[in-house]
Amino acid sequence: MTNKIVEVKGLSHRYSVDWAIRDINFEIETKGVFGLLGSNGAGKSTTMNIICNVLTQTEGDVFINGVNLRKDPIQAKKFIGFLPQKAPLHTDMTVDEYLYHCADIRLMPKTDIPAAVERAKEKCGITHFSKRVIGNLSGGYQQRVGIAQAIIHDPMFVILDEPTNGLDPNQIMEIRHLIRGIAEERAVLISTHILPEVQATCDYIMMIEHGNTVFKGTIEDFNNYMEPSVLLVIMHNAPENDADLLSIEGMKRVERLTRTRIRLHFTDGDTAIVGRVVNKAISNNWHLREISLEKESLDKVFAKLSGKSF
């Protein structure tokens, strides 16, 4: 229990007859960003809502800092800060009014509130907008206010549901930076259906598809899934017949981009094929000028993992 803030064991949920998630298991360490990745309808919101205690699971257990969420929800929720997909902002309030209100709802001692509001604003870079009406802020700054309310009570664990949804590219970069900053002191769980988002922000990833876990591991583990499976070659005297290239062991498909540029698809991870292609090119006088490995696109990895059970 020492370095785990969240433990999810055998979590399953059924809406009427259909299972939305099935036997989900994971742990979240006390610091860093944990990404819950999945396409629309995969079961992310169901999982997040259970962890926030908005929804009660059909089966399984969630422990927040060792406290069983089902048995002692009030105690467990003290450790959690939550920003739902649609930030729960009062757009007619100023930033200060809203954050004082949120601290109040969290039942924080009155004397602690001014310092807590200042700390949250500073962390989220919104101190200069203290007296601004929230409705007049840009989308990115409204999202910062949403994150500030999630950390107002200095929780050990923060849940952000699709935190960069609907923001422009600059705002996305800023919010990602902010999330990384917040995760230096606590655990952050984000959900997203955008692969580059997890790559830019997360330390650990869990991917769910149709309610089942299809990948769980570090960002490095995830990147290892992107095994090279394509070679790009430039040959000034390329063979006209695909069969010459397909006869190389492990070769699966030949894709001609131009007369001299060819993409060669081979068995995943069989990088020794590079040597075989070079040898064949030399012995056949194909005038090989360039040869390089191309990694699979993230979307392909996503598609590949989606069919698996982990």
Ligand SMILES: Nc1ncnc2c1ncn2[C@@H]1O[C@H](COP(=O)(O)OP(=O)(O)OP(=O)(O)O)[C@@H](O)[C@H]1O
């Ligand atoms: N209240 C509900 N009643 C019945 N089925 C539901 C309900 N909420 C979600 N579902 C179903 O459960 C499955 C998982 O949905 P969930 O919202 O958890 O997925 P998600 O990964 O969060 O997707 P999105 O990114 O679109 O929000 C889907 O098949 C969905 O249709």
